Amino acid sequence: MAEPHHHVIIGSGSAGFGAAKTLREGDPDCRITMFTMDAIPFYHRYRLPEVFRGRTDWRDLLAKPPSFYEENGITLRRRCRVVDVDGSAHVVSLAHQETVPFDSLLVAAGGRAYLPENLSGHAHLIHGFGSFEAAMRVYNDLPRGGRVVMIGGDMIGLDLLLTLLDTGYRVTLIVNAQTFWPHELTAEQRAPLLEALRGKGVDVIENARAVGISPQNGGAPARRVALDDGREIEGDVVMAFCGLATSVEFMLRAEVDIERGLLVSPELQTTNDAIWAAGDICQIWHDGEKAYKFYHGWKNVRVMGQLAARNILGAHEPFDVDVEDRIWVDEDGEIQSTFWTRKP
Amino acid sequence: MNKSGTDIQFAICGSAGDGTIASGDIMKRAAAAMGFHVIAFDVYPPEIRGFGKCISRIRISSEQAYSLKEQSDVFVSLNDGHAIPHVGEVRDYGAVIYDDHLIAPVAEGGHISAHIRPAQIPYGLPIRQISEQATNAARSRNIVVLGYVAGLLDLPAEAFRKVIAQKFASKPAVVTESNIRAFDAGLEAGRGVFRYDDVAVGAAPTAADGEAVMMTGNGAIVRGFLEGGIQSYFGYPITPATSIMERLAVELPKAGGRFLQTEDEIAAISATIGAGFAGSRAATATSGPGLALMTEMMGLGVMAEVPAVVVCSQRGGPSTGLPTKTEQSDLNLAVHGGSGDAPRIVIAPTNVEGCYRCAGMAFEIAEKYQVPVVLLIDLYLSNRYETVFPSDKNVFAPKPREVPKVKEGEDYKRFVLTEDGISPRALPGDAGMMYTATGLEHNELGKPSDVLHMEMNAKRHHKLKSAVNYPGLTTSKRFGDMGKVDVGILGWGSTFGEILETMFEAQAEGISCSAMKVVMLSPLPEGELRAFFDDCKVVLVPELNYQGQFANLVSGAIGRPVVRLNRTIATPMPVAEILSEVRRLAAEVNEPVAAAAGGV
Numbered sequence: 045m046a047e048p049h050h051h052v053i054i055g056s057g058s059a060g061f062g063a064a065k066t067l068r069e070g071d072p073d074c075r076i077t078m079f080t081m082d083a084i085p086f087y088h089r090y091r092l093p094e095v096f097r098g099r100t101d102w103r104d105l106l107a108k109p110p111s112f113y114e115e116n117g118i119t120l121r122r123r124c125r126v127v128d129v130d131g132s133a134h135v136v137s138l139a140h141q142e143t144v145p146f147d148s149l150l151v152a153a154g155g156r157a158y159l160p161e162n163l164s165g166h167a168h169l170i171h172g173f174g175s176f177e178a179a180m181r182v183y184n185d186l187p188r189g190g191r192v193v194m195i196g197g198d199m200i201g202l203d204l205l206l207t208l209l210d211t212g213y214r215v216t217l218i219v220n221a222q223t224f225w226p227h228e229l230t231a232e233q234r235a236p237l238l239e240a241l242r243g244k245g246v247d248v249i250e251n252a253r254a255v256g257i258s259p260q261n262g263g264a265p266a267r268r269v270a271l272d273d274g275r276e277i278e279g280d281v282v283m284a285f286c287g288l289a290t291s292v293e294f295m296l297r298a299e300v301d302i303e304r305g306l307l308v309s310p311e312l313q314t315t316n317d318a319i320w321a322a323g324d325i326c327q328i329w330h331d332g333e334k335a336y337k338f339y340h341g342w343k344n345v346r347v348m349g350q351l352a353a354r355n356i357l358g359a360h361e362p363f364d365v366d367v368e369d370r371i372w373v374d375e376d377g378e379i380q381s382t383f384w385t386r387k388p
Numbered sequence: 389m390n391k392s393g394t395d396i397q398f399a400i401c402g403s404a405g406d407g408t409i410a411s412g413d414i415m416k417r418a419a420a421a422m423g424f425h426v427i428a429f430d431v432y433p434p435e436i437r438g439f440g441k442c443i444s445r446i447r448i449s450s451e452q453a454y455s456l457k458e459q460s461d462v463f464v465s466l467n468d469g470h471a472i473p474h475v476g477e478v479r480d481y482g483a484v485i486y487d488d489h490l491i492a493p494v495a496e497g498g499h500i501s502a503h504i505r506p507a508q509i510p511y512g513l514p515i516r517q518i519s520e521q522a523t524n525a526a527r528s529r530n531i532v533v534l535g536y537v538a539g540l541l542d543l544p545a546e547a548f549r550k551v552i553a554q555k556f557a558s559k560p561a562v563v564t565e566s567n568i569r570a571f572d573a574g575l576e577a578g579r580g581v582f583r584y585d586d587v588a589v590g591a592a593p594t595a596a597d598g599e600a601v602m603m604t605g606n607g608a609i610v611r612g613f614l615e616g617g618i619q620s621y622f623g624y625p626i627t628p629a630t631s632i633m634e635r636l637a638v639e640l641p642k643a644g645g646r647f648l649q650t651e652d653e654i655a656a657i658s659a660t661i662g663a664g665f666a667g668s669r670a671a672t673a674t675s676g677p678g679l680a681l682m683t684e685m686m687g688l689g690v691m692a693e694v695p696a697v698v699v700c701s702q703r704g705g706p707s708t709g710l711p712t713k714t715e716q717s718d719l720n721l722a723v724h725g726g727s728g729d730a731p732r733i734v735i736a737p738t739n740v741e742g743c744y745r746c747a748g749m750a751f752e753i754a755e756k757y758q759v760p761v762v763l764l765i766d767l768y769l770s771n772r773y774e775t776v777f778p779s780d781k782n783v784f785a786p787k788p789r790e791v792p793k794v795k796e797g798e799d800y801k802r803f804v805l806t807e808d809g810i811s812p813r814a815l816p817g818d819a820g821m822m823y824t825a826t827g828l829e830h831n832e833l834g835k836p837s838d839v840l841h842m843e844m845n846a847k848r849h850h851k852l853k854s855a856v857n858y859p860g861l862t863t864s865k866r867f868g869d870m871g872k873v874d875v876g877i878l879g880w881g882s883t884f885g886e887i888l889e890t891m892f893e894a895q896a897e898g899i900s901c902s903a904m905k906v907v908m909l910s911p912l913p914e915g916e917l918r919a920f921f922d923d924c925k926v927v928l929v930p931e932l933n934y935q936g937q938f939a940n941l942v943s944g945a946i947g948r949p950v951v952r953l954n955r956t957i958a959t960p961m962p963v964a965e966i967l968s969e970v971r972r973l974a975a976e977v978n979e980p981v982a983a984a985a986g987g988v
């Protein structure tokens with residue numbers, strides 16, 4: 045009997061998970077292996093702010109119970125970092141020196157928080173929020189009612205910011221070009237949104253750039269942020285939400301085109317026939333705009349994962365590259381986004 | 389058991405030479421020093437010598453536990469090739485710890501991370517690298533992982549450092565220092581890790597029971613022997629009894645006794661019986677194949693009414709069988725082995741503490757009943773570690789012997805027929821008490837004669853009757869629900885730990901259930917057994933042999949039906965299997981009569 049087709053997925057986020065599920069539904073006999081650097085199965089990252097509402101057991105955040113993977117014949121390889129993809133031999137190499145051959149590969153490795161150049165020397169003083177682990181660190185380090193100094197404030201940060209306010213914490217927002225990323229806004233477009241945030245109690249700082257962060261050893265609050273206008277802002281935790289940098293470094297030998305992300309056709313195929321990409325990591329060709337574009341937010345990403353899986357199995361469906369890119373304040377004073385959906 | 393408090397099982401798996409067993413040893417001693425109860429069992433390669441798989445499993449609990457758990461909470465791989473088949477034993481949300489920096493490439497599936505189930509929590513760390521950085525060698529990987537576990541679970545590091553220092557005390561100081569460095573490096577790595585597992589270690593119980601000592605079953609037998617006043621030991625090595633001999637070779641001469649390694653088992657038992665005849669507290673230890681060779685001389689002990697103590701640690705049989713795997717299949721041999729009607733006392737302790745107590749009392753019992761006493765254990769009990777709380781003063785110290793008195797002008801009748809069957813025993817050298825001791829049937833003086841064969845047979849059987857009520861010795865004991873119950877579980881030897889754990893689980897499920905251990909297999913405590921059967925709607929007998937040797941013994945003795953659960957799987961009896969049988973029986977005995985009869 046012929047070996048079953050082996051579909052390998054790098055990433056177990058919304059895109060990777062959606063793809064695995066769709067692959068299994070479409071092909072009951074194939075072999076599916078999904079790699080992730082996480083220690084736990086797929087959970088919706090948009091639910092991470094819920095740790096501030098007392099959801100501190102990661103099991104409550106899982107999209108599916110661990111048994112789902114076994115029941116559906118999906119081999120979930122956690123704490124496995126892909127370090128290389130050989131695009132001609134069709135082999136994935138893992139950091140611990142294991143090699144895994146594939147028939148088709150879906151890269152859904154997402155991205156990690158982007159840190160502006162001038163702050164990279166202070167990374168150790170900045171709390172992340174990209175994983176449950178990181179979220180719990182913030183939760184544990186932030187005293188009740190304490191203050192978060194947020195640099196940038198992209199859509200990921202915005203979600204956290206609103207939860208923090210709602211749960212009795214205080215937030216100072218240092219606005220920069222990435223505020224409200226992935227939406228690209230002019231100063232005029234941004235003004236009403238910032239006003240809405242002020243209305244909710246956020247201390248908004250405009251026209252100043254964070255240039256340094258220092259610890260207050262043993263003292264409280266624990267951090268001091270220096271601004272380029274000479275001011276200093278104090279906070280218990282400093283976080284940077286300045287958009288994403290894609291995780292493409294392991295794809296350099298994969299024989300695929302890379303710009304900022306992996307470049308794919310509207311059918312989500314890369315320039316290598318055996319390799320597809322979906323989610324935050326990919327830039328999709330927009331024929332009208334003659335450009336490759338990112339489409340973030342869990343809904344877009346999940347659609348991409350499912351679509352890529354169907355196309356891997358033989359369909360030829362394009363991604364709707366014309367999804368609306370809009371952010372506004374609704375009549376209740378809430379910020380709404382076409383990319384960023386609150387509830388699944 | 390342990391509905392609250394600490395109850396975790398740590399397992400470490402590697403290849404012989406990785407220091408797996410040493411690592412487990414440090415873990416169990418550190419846990420005991422912290423004040424926890426510990427049960428541990430090491431599995432060695434299937435060959436007696438070799439470079440195969442080693443696993444050390446250690447259950448650490450705040451309340452007394454009775455067996456190892458089927459699932460481990462924390463599992464460490466020092467060798468993925470060996471560990472992969474065992475990773476499934478880790479429970480959901482338990483921790484799997486492994487090296488995530490291999491030194492050589494492996495094909496798909498060659499790394500343990502490929503086999504960790506989605507509900508288990510992976511903890512990869514560069515074990516080899518950490519060891520090399522801390523000590524310039526990869527040798528201390530087994531100590532690095534101990535540090536990592538201590539850091540991860542927030543265990544008191546000092547307890548480990550002390551045990552490490554003790555362990556390497558006989559080596560140059562640099563060895564201890566480098567191992568402490570390895571431990572500390574692992575500790576730091578473990579402390580820095582975000583935890584996803586839910587393995588909880590609470591405070592250790594306060595040491596109300598006195599100071600805990602870690603012992604194996606074999607170690608406990610040696611300690612019991614020494615406290616019980618052993619004077620002579622004759623032995624021939626055989627797995628899993630050898631360590632008794634090895635320890636006594638060191639300890640017995642120090643205590644003023646005689647130790648001799650004989651050329652084979654026949655010589656060992658012959659010397660033991662000879663020494664017993666001469667009044668020396670003498671013992672030997674062997675396994676099934678050795679006991680088979682010893683049966684003829686045991687018969688002499690029975691016939692000549694000579695005290696002797698014979699330890700038999702069972703392993704898989706028949707013949708050479710499974711030398712490094714446990715089994716309970718020498719019961720027939722221990723109870724019945726040999727020619728003729730040869731009653732002897734067979735005592736089968738069920739745990740390490742029991743090994744200590746039974747060994748401590750064995751000589752006194754053998755002397756009182758003037759008969760060989762077999763201490764029947766098995767590999768699982770021989771090699772498993774438990775925390776034992778021995779009393780400060782020696783409660784087994786020999787009492788002064790009473791020299792028999794003979795009336796002026798009368799002959800000393802060594803085998804005089806008495807009401808309880810026990811005749812006053814003189815030793816060679818007691819003035820005026822010469823007698824003949826022989827394997828031939830004899831009269832009261834010991835002279836060969838067939839006239840009293842019937843009476844002498846009755847005497848030899850009858851004299852043992854009271855042994856079931858021997859003061860200070862638990863010959864049987866009932867646990868769990870008292871009075872009438874649905875299911876009774878009857879067991880012996882090492883399997884009783886699993887039986888007790890099963891009973892607790894069954895009770896927690898609402899099954900009316902009781903368990904009884906039988907420690908004295910010959911003579912059987914028949915009264916207690918009958919009472920137990922009277923109270924139970926059905927009695928299940930789980931044992932690690934194919935024939936149901938204990939079930940046969942009991943049902944033959946008291947004429948009651950039993951349900952058998954026999955396994956020869958080279959491992960201890962799984963609690964899950966006993967439990968499913970208990971569930972089935974509980975449902976069956978409670979089924980409405982009509983349904984049971986197939987009605988509607």
Ligand SMILES: Cc1cc2nc3c(=O)[nH]c(=O)nc-3n(C[C@H](O)[C@H](O)[C@H](O)COP(=O)(O)OP(=O)(O)OC[C@H]3O[C@@H](n4cnc5c(N)ncnc54)[C@H](O)[C@@H]3O)c2cc1C
Pocket residue numbers: 054055056057058059060079080081082088089090091092093124125126127152153154155173174175199200203291294322323324325340341342343345383384385386
């Ligand atoms: C805190 C937070 C809140 C958010 N809130 C919202 C919201 O409210 N609404 C909304 O629409 N969107 C929200 N998002 C964004 C949305 O969740 C992302 O668009 C989505 O998570 C991207 O999914 P993805 O599958 O592409 O990648 P990710 O979810 O980033 O997953 C990437 C996966 O790839 C793995 N990976 C990366 N590199 C490697 C490697 N080298 N080897 C192996 N595995 C690798 C990672 O371990 C991970 O499993 C939020 C995101 C975050 C972080």
